Structure formats: structure tokens, C-alpha cells
Amino acid sequence: MAQTAHGIGGLTYDPAKRAKPAELNVFLALVIITSAFELIGRIFMGDSFLFNTRDNIDAIFNWQRLNIIILQVSIVGIIALGVTQVILTGGIDLSSGSVVGATAMIAMSFAQTAMVNGSPNPKAIFGEWAMDLPVLFPILVGLACGLAAGLINGFFVAYTRIPPFIATLGMMVFARGLSRWWSNGNPVSFPTESYAAIGKGMMPVVIFVTLAILFHLVLNHTRYGKHCYAIGSNEQASRMSGINVARHKLLVYAIAGMLAALAAVVLSSKNLTAQAGMGVMYELDAIAMAVIGGISLQGGRGSILGTVLGALIFGVIISGFTFLKLDAYYQEMVKGAIIVGAVVLDQWRQQRRTKG
Amino acid sequence: MAQTAHGIGGLTYDPAKRAKPAELNVFLALVIITSAFELIGRIFMGDSFLFNTRDNIDAIFNWQRLNIIILQVSIVGIIALGVTQVILTGGIDLSSGSVVGATAMIAMSFAQTAMVNGSPNPKAIFGEWAMDLPVLFPILVGLACGLAAGLINGFFVAYTRIPPFIATLGMMVFARGLSRWWSNGNPVSFPTESYAAIGKGMMPVVIFVTLAILFHLVLNHTRYGKHCYAIGSNEQASRMSGINVARHKLLVYAIAGMLAALAAVVLSSKNLTAQAGMGVMYELDAIAMAVIGGISLQGGRGSILGTVLGALIFGVIISGFTFLKLDAYYQEMVKGAIIVGAVVLDQWRQQRRTKG
Amino acid sequence: DGIGVSMALFDDNFLTVLRNGIQAHADANGLSVQIEDAQNDVAKQLDQINNFIASGVDAIIVNPVDTSATQAMSDAAAAAGIPLVYVNRQPINVDTLPDNQAFVASNEVESGTLETIEVCRLFKEQGKTEANVYVMMGELSNQAAVQRTADIHDVMAAGTCAVTLNIIDEQTANWSRDQAQSLMTNWLSSGTAFDGVIANNDEMAIGAIQAMKAAGLDMGTIVVGGVDATQDALAAMQAGDLDATVFQNAAGQGAGALDAAVKLAKGEAVEQKVYIPFELVTPANIDNYLSKN
Amino acid sequence: MQDIILETRGLTKQYGGVHALTDANFTLRKGEHVAIMGDNGAGKSTFVRQLTGVEQPTRGQIIFDGQEQRFAGPIAAREAGIETVFQNLALADDLDVPSNLFLGREKIRFNLGPFSILDKKAMREATMAALVKTGVKIPNLMNTIRNMSGGQRQCVAIARTAAFKSKLVIMDEPTAALGVQETAQVENIIRTLKEAGEPLILISHNMRQVFDLVDRIVVFRRGRIVANLRKEDTDGQDIVSYITGAKTGSEFESAV
Amino acid sequence: MQDIILETRGLTKQYGGVHALTDANFTLRKGEHVAIMGDNGAGKSTFVRQLTGVEQPTRGQIIFDGQEQRFAGPIAAREAGIETVFQNLALADDLDVPSNLFLGREKIRFNLGPFSILDKKAMREATMAALVKTGVKIPNLMNTIRNMSGGQRQCVAIARTAAFKSKLVIMDEPTAALGVQETAQVENIIRTLKEAGEPLILISHNMRQVFDLVDRIVVFRRGRIVANLRKEDTDGQDIVSYITGAKTGSEFESAV
Ligand SMILES: Nc1ncnc2c1ncn2[C@@H]1O[C@H](COP(=O)(O)OP(=O)(O)OP(=O)(O)O)[C@@H](O)[C@H]1O
Ligand SMILES: Nc1ncnc2c1ncn2[C@@H]1O[C@H](COP(=O)(O)OP(=O)(O)OP(=O)(O)O)[C@@H](O)[C@H]1O
Ligand SMILES: [Mg+2]
């Protein structure tokens, strides 16, 4: 029998014509959207989206623009990494935005500095003992919160078998309540300098990219990743094949919770404050990034690379609108259209492929 | 061969032990939650949740309480009826809340009255010609908006095959933008008296219950309903069996859009105003009602009856909290727990059944 | 070129008036402004400011989502050398603002205080010494809601209330007329007697009024207070349903902020702190406000 | 020729780089019963999916009932008169047996377009009648298909095809999961079709069954048709050598 | 008895009102190959699902390898040493062939607990080796299972079971979708198991296969065991009469 590198005999197989990775389409959508902004800018505004036309600056690229494109999506992007794993297993996590809110409040309460401009911190939550703690303390407290939220989500999904939509909706409502209750709706502010450094400048981007690479490797090369795809593809079959589905799900939701908590730490550090309303709707943005990146909400299909590209599309859209000075009233209408358009493009190319 | 009323021979079959309808569990959850409020009230507050303990009133039931329980969920309930049909086909509709906002703004603009307290309407959107129009006009305009939104959703889902999550997320963002753009964010107020009558008193309940009965019948006794279940159960098989899946989905989303529009008309009438922020998060509440009512987000399983029971659970929770004078900061935490608890109960009983 | 504006939230009626004030003033002076919606998200607001900086605007106006998150914004603008003006809400770093930054704001403490004292006065006028009230709060994570609710308690504690106030229950209706209707109906179904409703904004006050009217209560005897002096509220006041509201000169604040931003962009000096007071609106002086919002 | 019901010319399908079906030229006369045999993965089901509009061929023509057709989907094929039992059965797991049997062509009591009222009783009775012919036993027809055994599912799919008149019946391994008795019954159904003059394409790995039922045998190998033999001119041993590639039909030599 | 590997006593399963399995008493000796036959819907797969922990029986005991067991799930059964080819195959549609073959017991390069690094190359090579034994042809192993033909899928499931050592192998209609050659290969695999002394439960509707391969035949009818016959004491005609109910084993008379 003809045994080749890619299979065992039978039909003719032509590796050159094999299916392209789905991420290619997402990348194409990103390029098209970016070019569209560049073109519209050049034609209608005499200005460039990506390049510098201001005289006082030497750089060719408008680095500030490129930086802000990634920077503004990197915090939601961190959440989206966790959400990607959850969706791969066929689940969904609606709680991440609220977990960000609650974690930010709690972590920030242990990251406060005693003296602000010479007077005692006006937003102090705890007494003296909680002031000017080493930066590791609030970080660990935050991660612990996220872990707890994730474990609770995971417990309900995995062991009581309620739909993930409900388990995480419950957590969403609960965590938002918690963040309001924590300081009766008051913001928690004035962190120590070392805490403020976590989210300073391009740090969020560094954290996001590092984690993205890490989870890209984890999903593609470890047993954990393989089981994510397997469970999302056919949970029943995975169980029958001896995967401990419940334990795996617990782990997935725990990781998602910790990533949301990490995002909360970075976010509150970047903004130098924590607020009960922080992270509202982040869960939807994170899910949208993953879906634009080609993940299937049925589970089993998608990748971290896709999610990162989906996040970049978001970033370009937001920056592009400000660049075009598009009226805020129209922005959302156009944004809605672009989101749909990006996915239509993706879908259309995929269908063409399978028809070919 | 033994041919019986329920099948053709083979194994022994005992109709008395057949599986109970899933709605029974939801109903049980409703009873348990209601009783819990009644009990807590009696024990800790010396007051009754459902019955009248006031001397000055003859009625045994606290009708006012029963009314408000249904009233406060009937508008989101109308949306949930449409969402139920969408989810049955394996889809999801995230746009309904925003469609409510946009439709309310537009419909209300044609329902304004010329004179308010003797002076010209300060919130007038159009000129004289749009004042004091017959009530049918704004209603039809509203329904047309909902129909258009639904058809667009349906078109993208059915004919471009993009995930419903994205199609309706796009519409969610778009419609919210539209509602803000419509009057630059200003509220539209002061409707005619006949428009104000649509949502007055218990009218929302009447509309909700009528539609619930109608769609219960439609889903159980018409081809439309059968195809909803079939497509949600196995879209590929439905297509292979000759169901025009695309056309059916278009219809389902169109109906969902019209129901959202109807909810918008009732809501703006009840509130005597339309605002750009109306309906925010209604989509999540509507989906949650359906899911608590036992619908499967994978599609193919669920019922209108379940959704109505899910809505009632919501209503009881909201009223119960106010009855208990539970501190607002705790309310959401407890609400999150109850939502999860209700579904855990449901799931647990279902599992016991299949194990038996 | 042009001026970038980041508003905390577009869906808020009051902020809409403020925003329209900026837009109208800009149009009148031939200035180009670009107004963004931060959707109540501090992080989004900071990103918007960074986007403005990347686009090279002349000046930035910020209506802060969170007044304690302004330090990061001031830092970002200062680093880029772009002038910044805060509007409507007093930033926490008000005393350490760089030279090319300013603010035009109101003191939220006044709004709830004015409202509560007026409601107390009306009870006194009805001949009461003690009154039972319900309190409707805005979104719990919103500082205006937290502050206005705290104002009520502060007035009670400070003894500046003309009667003894008893709060029967204090719940949130999330700024929304619809939720306020449901909440009020829920309260009514408990059958507890009450004398008034103090709401954090007018929308909720109107919702409460609609629910009470539906239940057949006499609005002449029940005192209802709100904040914002919206058109709907003024109409309700004219109809004799709403008893007190508080006006904040939104359009004036917007125009003032724009002027300050333009001056800073030209390198001129400006007053760094401008307070615009709240004003109490009652049936007695309502005519002064009918065309203001 | 007037009496040809189905003809394909150069029908080809590629999936990514997989050449699943290459240049299939196939004819079927009215009233004729033909079997398709071949290895696993030889392209038999792929051929069926192209005929029935489930997928669009990469290349090639389909002439059905005298007209060139390019079915946009299975609906079009069914409307043209092709009834198919697919290998994956195409059943809706959450629906009960009668609903599956009448999926897409429900019996109705009042015609109200999409909102037509279903005639559930008539469907249940017709389902019983159709299923009895397959010899299958199902204790409770109101259970969902998800809860049916492999053979029960297959019988529902077969009953569905047999219950409606058509110009061409295609069955992709219809008896694979069936028991001894049920297989015999389904073979009887196929004989009834023969008597009624309805043409049939039967895909099967069962040599005895094929020789019992059909007039002609077409063998697929590696995506190509390699033999086309009248039953009388061949035997099981011969067919196996075509399947394994030990032999290739003279007119197809160029194919391999 | 020391040489009994599996015994069930009074094993019973009801679904809602459906009595799918009633009082099954079954024994299997070490090294023995037993076939289970019976009508569609007779309860064969239900019996397998109870044995392997996929479902929890309503009543009854399972004694495996000398110990009473109540498998909480398929993982427990597999860990106890039972390998199963389920009728629904239990494959993950979106994964490629090697991933499916090693689902739940991947080969790894470094052990880092759940985050252990996969040894993809070794798995691919082992997959080729295991599949060649089944005789199936698969042009591209990196395609997802969703894109495989019915027979290819079944071969993957069989190869998976055959590739790992076990104390008991259960196969539920393993050759139903297989072609002539592939069936022969899989039958060879089963013979190899026999030689290696691994006991087997084979569910099949194929009389020839059953008589070729096994030592003993157990017949299910209407959820009950109605016959238990050594191959030498019976023939095809006899088995059919048990299946159809024309005859019932003397020791089981009370059962019907
Ligand atoms: N969507 C697809 N994408 C890629 N390859 C496919 C796809 N569908 C089928 N194939 C491949 O095409 C070949 C032919 O498959 P087909 O289902 O036609 O085989 P078959 O002859 O019906 O086999 P069986 O007897 O096992 O049912 C197989 O190698 C299969 O892997
Ligand atoms: N989850 C379930 N709920 C209800 N009934 C079920 C369920 N699972 C199986 N049944 C019923 O139990 C009976 C036995 O099914 P089983 O799958 O064991 O049959 P089988 O002997 O394997 O048949 P086949 O040869 O067709 O595979 C069938 O009538 C089936 O409809
Ligand atoms: Mg096939």
C-alpha cells in the first residue's frame, strides 16, 4: 500500500493544494480594514493613518498610532486569551468583565499608598496595615480572586453540568454586586509606585504578547490544548475516550479566571484607580475578538493566533475612527458594519475554499 | 408484531413511567423560590410575600404583588419569546436590547403630541406634520423598524452563514449607534394619549400573555415550529431533508425583530418617553429567561412555556428582594446565586431522571 | 488640529445637554471638535485620550468617568504637551494640575443637599414633624449616585433637615424610568405608608410618579424630589407631580470648557478652577428654567 | 437515449488536495437497479453527495431526466425527484420518529403557508405503516431519535425514502446497521421498487445482497470508476479483484 | 471460578418507560471470544453502555476481574482494562486522525502534568502502523475526522482499541461500514487477539463473521438474554430462530 508522509494510500493527494489555515482570512480582513483607513485618510483628509506626515517628527511610521492600536486592546486581549480556551471547549464565559471589576477593587485595596501629596490617602479602604505593601501582595490577592471565580464557574459547569452561559451569567451578576458592595460604590485609588508600574507605558502590550505566545504554545503542543479541542469537538466522545472532562473544564475556567484577574491588575494599575463599574461589557468584546478571529462558538475550532488578529482588528477600528474624526454618533453604526463585514469576508473565503 | 398506541413492539414499554416534561423542573424551581421568600418573610419580618396581612384590605392574595411580578418582566418577556425561537434554531440574538432602544426612539418620534401643559412640545423631533398622528402610525413604523433589523440579522445569518453571535452583535452596536444618532442623544417624550394607552396598567401583561399563548401554539402545532426544532437539532440533516433552512432562519429573525420592536412600543408607551439608552442589557435578560426556562443554547430543545416560567422566576426574584428590603449592595450577589441555583436544581433532577 | 472631547457617557440626559453645549459653541465659533463616548469605562477614556494624542489634536476636553482616575490622563496629556480641560466633575488631582490644564466643574455635594433640604422644607410646610421616605439610587458604581445618596444621610445627620426623616428603604433603579416604575410598584405592594420619594435623578422620580399615579395615589400630598431639571421633569413639575429638582448649567459648563481649551491651545493663561453652582428649581422659579435644558 | 434517467459526465470533486472523485462517467436507465461497490474511502459517498446537491462538484455535468441539472442544494434534488438515504442518515436528533419521517414535508390540516397546522395523528399513523414494512421494532415512537439504536435510526431513514414517490432512489449502505430480519425486510422493499419500475442506486459492501438485488455493478477505486459489469457477466471473486485493483475494466484502463 | 473475567448478575436498564435491558446474567471466561446477536433495538448496545460505565444501570451487579465494579464513567472502565469500540465510534470530529487515535492517552515528550508536551511525530508514526493493520486507506491523516468516510472512521476507532493492551475488548458492530478487504483485515485483528489470549465481546449482525470468529454466541431478544450457545452446538438457522423468537433457550424460558 502506498504509505506516504501524509497518509496511507488510496486517493491521489496533492499537498500543495491543501486547505489554507483559517487565520489567513482574518489576517486579510485586518489588512483590508487598515488599508481602507489609510486610503480614506489620504484621499479625503490629506493625512496618513499609519505614517507620519507631521513635520516635527522624523520617524516614518506613526509609532504612537501603532502603539495605541495594540495598547488599547491588550487588556481585553488578555481576557480574550482565557475566553478563547473556554470557547474552544464549547463553553462561554460571561463573567470576565465583572471579575475584572471585582478583582480590581480588591487588589487595589491592598496596593494603596499611605500618603498622597502629603496628606493621608483619601480613598483608603483598610487601615495602616494595608498601606504600602510589597507589590507582590496585591497581585497575588488579585490572582487568588480570579482563581476563586474561575473555580466556582468551573465547578458549576463541570460538576453540576449546568450550561456555561448560566453559570457564568450568575458569576457575572454576583461579581458585579461584589465590586459595588466592596466599598459601597466608591472608587479605590492612589496605588503605590511599584503597583503603578505594572500597567505603565507599553507594559500591557508586553504582558499580552508574552501570554499570547505562551498560550499559543500550550494549545498547540500540550495535552491540555489537545483536550480543549477534543472536548469542544465532541464532549461525549472525549469522555468515552477516557479524558477527564470535568477536571479539564475546571482547569480551563480557572485559567480564564486568573487571566481576567491579571487583566484587572494591569487595568487598575494603568488607570491608577479601581472602580466598581470597571470591565463592563469586556466579556462581550473579548468574545467578539475570539469570534472575529475565527473561533467556533460550538467549540473545537479556533486558535490563539486568530484571537490576537481579532483583537488587532478591534484596535485598528477604534484608532481609525478617531483618526478619521468620524462623528461618535456614526462610529458605532460603522463599527457594527465592520465587525459583520470582517466575518462575512472570512466566511465567504472559507466557503469558496470548500467548494473549490 | 405488537403494534401499540405508542410504538411498534420490541421491548416492554411502560407509558406511566415515561419522562416528565422538562418544564416541570422549572416550575418546581419557581415554587421553591417563591416559598423561600414567603418563609423568610414570615419568619424574619412577620409579613407575608404573597398574602395580604394588612387589615384594611379584604383580598386574600396580595394582588398588587402578583401583578407587579408579571408586569415587570412582561416587556423583556415579549423579547424573550422571540429570543426563544432564535435559540431553538441554534442561533442567538444579541441585538434585541439595542433594537428596543432604536425602535423606541423612532416610533416615539411619530407618536408625539403637539401641546404639553399648554406650550409646544419641547422635545419635538419633527415638525407639525408628525404631531398627533393616529396611534397606528407609530406602531407600524416601530414594527417596520424591528422587521428591518430582524431581516438584516436573518439575512446575514442565513445567507452569508456568519455566526449569529457576530451578525447580531454587529446589529447590537449598529442599532445602539442609531438610537443615539436619531436625536443626538436627546430623549423623545410626550406621546399622544392613545399611544400612552398601549402600555398603561396591565396592558403589557395582556400583550405578553396573548403572544406567549400564540407562540406556544405556533411552535407546537405548525410546520414553522417543527422546522425550528429540526434546524436547531441538526441543521445539516434538516437541509438534506429538504427544509429551506435559509428561508426559515430569515423568518425566525424577522419575527424576533418584530417582537423586540413591539416591546419597544410598549416600553416607550409605559414610560411616556424614549431614550437612547433604553433596553441596554435586555438581550441578556431575555436569553437568561429562556435558558432558565430549560432551553438548550445548542438549539433543538426548549419551549415557550419554559421561557414564561423563566420570566416569572426573574419577576419573583426582583419583587422578593424589594419585599425583604434586602440591601441593594447584596441584591446582585444573591440574584447571581439564585439564577445558578434554579438551573442547578433543574439539571440535577433531569440527571436523576435519566439515571433512573 | 481640532479639539478632542471624551464624554463619560452619551446615554445620560444631562451629559447630552452638556455635549450639545460644547458642539453648539464650537459651531458658533467655527471650531472643529471631535466628541467620543467613553461609555462609562475609565480605561476606554484613557485610550481615547491616547488616540487624540496620536492624532495630534490641539487640546483635549475630558468629562471624567471616574474623578479619581484623572492622574493617568493628566500625565499622558502633559507628556505630549497637549492642553487638557476637565469638565463637569472635579478631578482628584485638581490641586496639582500642570499649567496647561484646567477644569470647569460643579460640586456634586450641592445637588443632593439642595434636593433633600427642599424636600424637608415641603414636609414642614405640610405641617409634619416626621416623614417617611423612599430613596431611589442611581447606578451603584456611579459616583454621582453614591454622592447624592450620601448627601441625604449627611443632611439628616447634620440636622439641617426641617423634619425628622425616616428612610423606609433605599434601593437602586439604575437611573432608569422603567426600573423606577417597577421598584415603586414593588414598594407600593407592601402597603407601607410613606410621605415622599427622594430620587438621585429626575428620570427615576418620574418613573416613581407614574407608578404612584397608576396606583391612584394623590400626588398633591406626596413629595417627590429629583435632580437634573430635564424637560420631562419640568413638565411633571408644571403638572403638579414633581415637587423639587436641581438645575445644573450643563450648556454653560460645556461652553466654558471649550473656551478654556481654546485659550490654552493658543498658549494663553486661564483660570485653573471654575466652579459652577447647582440651582434649586421649584414651581416658584420654574419659568426661569423652561428654555435652559 | 430516451430511457436514460441519470447520466454524469466527467464528474470530479476535490477537497483541498484530496482527489475524492475523478472523471466519473455514469449512466442509469429507467427502472434499472445498479450497485456501487468499492473500498472504504473510494469516493462512493462523495459521488452521491455531488448527485444530490449536498456539495457542488469541482467539475463535470449531471444530466437527470433529460435535462442538465446543477442542484443548488438537496432541496432542489429532492424536488426534481431524487430520494436519498444518506450514509450519515440526516436525522434530527431531538425530534421524535414521525417528525423525522416527515421532515421537510409534513402532513398538514390547514394550509397557512409556513404556519400551516400539522396533522400529527395522520403522521403518526403513516409512520407506523411505513416502519412496519422495514421490520424494525420501536417501543415508543415519541422518543427522540437520539435515543434510538443504530438499526432503528437506519430504518427510520429508509422508511422515509420509501414512503414517498420518486423518480430515482439512492441508498448509501442502507443495511449496514441492520439485523438479519430487518435486512431481509429492507431487501424486500428494494424488490418492490424494482417491480414498480423505480430506478435505484445501491451502495453496499455486501456481495450477497448486491448479487441478489441489482442488475448491474459499478466498481469505484481510488476515486475513479474502474468497472461496469452486468450481474450475469461477473461473480463475487471477479468483483473483489476489481475492488482491490488486481483487475481493471478494459474500457477504463486509461483511468488508472 | 478463577478463570472468569466478567460476570453480570441481573443487570437491568430502563429509560423512562422503556425496558431496554432486563435481568442480564452473562459470563465471560479469560481468553474467550463471545458474540452477542439480536434484533435491532434488542438491547445489545445498552448492555455495552452499562458494562463500560457510559451509563449507570438501574439495577444489577458487574463483576470484573474478580471484583465487583460500579464504573463511575468510561475512564474508570478503561483504567480497569476494558477497551471498547462503541457503535457511535466516540470520535472527535474536529481533530485529525492521530489525535483521535491517542485521545485521552497522548504520547508525551516531557511530563508536565496536564501541560505535558506532546510527541506528535511518534503519534503520527504509531497511527500509521496501527491503521495499516486495518487495511484502510486514508490519503491525508491530517484531515479532520469530520472529513473521513464512514469506513475510515470506523477503522480509526478499531485501530484505537487494538493499539493498546487491555484485559477485555468490546466491539459493537465493528465492521458494519467496512469494505470487503477492510472487513477481512479487522477479522484478522480479532484472530490476533484470540491468539494473544485477550477476551472479546463482539456484537455483530453478520452470521458468517460470528461463526468464523467466536467460541460462543449469546442472543438478546426484547432486552433479555434468550440463548447462550457454544458455536459447535448450533448453526445459523438455529440462531435466527432464537433472534426472531421462534425458539427460546431452555434455561431462559422464564424470561419471555
Ligand atoms: N469534506 C471532505 N474534506 C476532505 N476530504 C474528504 C471530505 N469528504 C470526504 N473526503 C475524503 O474523500 C474520500 C472519499 O470519501 P467517501 O466518503 O466518498 O468514501 P466512501 O467510498 O463512501 O467510503 P465508505 O465505504 O467508507 O463510506 C475519503 O478519503 C475521505 O477522507
Ligand atoms: N437514552 C435512551 N432513552 C430511551 N430509550 C433508549 C435510550 N437508549 C436506547 N433506548 C432504547 O433502548 C432499546 C435498545 O437500544 P440498543 O441501542 O441497546 O439496541 P441494540 O440492540 O444495540 O440495537 P442495534 O442493533 O440497532 O444497534 C431501543 O429500543 C432504544 O430505542
Ligand atoms: Mg460512504
Ligand SMILES: [Mg+2]
Ligand atoms: Mg446497537
